[in-house]
Amino acid sequence: MQYISYYQSPLGKLLLAADQTGITGAWFENQKYYARGLDAEHTEKETPVLNDAKRWLDLYFSGKEPDFMPPLHPSGTPFQREVWDILRQIPYGTTMTYGAIAKEIARRRGLARMSAQAAGSAVGHNPVSILIPCHRVVGSNGSLTGYAGGMERKIKLLALEKVKVEDYFIPKKGTAL
Template sequence: MMFTAHYQSPLGEILLAADEVGLTGLWFDRAKYYAAGLAPQSTERETPPLTEAKRWLDVYFSGKMPDFMPPLHPIGSDFRQEVWALLLQIPYGQTTTYGALAARLAAKHGTARLSAQAVGGAVGHNPISLIIPCHRVVGASGSLIGYAGGVERKIQLLKLEGTDCIKLFVPKKCELRAEQAQSKDEQKM
């Protein structure tokens, strides 16, 4: 059985999903893969994993690093599970690159190299964004790319964590898309 709950964050509404084991999903409203994998027969109800996730979010959005982890149960391939496990090791307030994650996985498997793009695909399909901190992954040049919740949210999350953003930037193509999306939203109002 799948259960859902909603959480109102300073960066917009969040949909949470959990099964009996733990949290299976966390999506910002209008995220690229919003509710991907969520069973249509899910029930809105508070459960211990959802309550713990909300408590984690309360601490996080107060500007503090949570000192606990709600039970997690992300569903994905073995490769994606490995990438998501690496994401959980990125320290609060710090960033890493897709290439660095690929190098760590390659070393773990004893291979010369692994595709940073493959790692990027797994990062981008992280079903429990924020708690599994995919927002802490940036391009090799410092570009803020690849966050399904949106580049603006990624920037806000990094700032909330006190990340040194001096060398980070939004690629021009992303800036243009963000401006176009904002313009479309304003036209709807």
């Protein structure tokens, strides 16, 4: 059974979802892949896990790095979960490239190389916005490529973490915008 609750962030309303294990989703209203993975049968109810996520988000949006993480339980393929694990290791206030994620996956699997596009697809399908920080992933050329929650939100999230967003650029065209 999944439970949902809403959180009003400075960047828009978030739908939060959790099961008995942890947070299964956090989606901005109208974002790409909104509520993907949310069970058709779910109940709106405050639970300890959802309350922990809201407390974490309160700290985060106040400009502080939260010193705890609510339990997370996103549903995805083994490859996606491996990529999301790497995302969780990107330190607050820093960025990582899709290529670096692909290299880390290749290293973990004992492969010579891994596709940055495959890593990018897994990053883009992250169902737990902000808590699993896919907004910290950038292109190797310094571009602020795609964010399911929208480029404006990605820039604001990075700026909140004191990342020098002026060091990056928004590409004029591309599939990840």
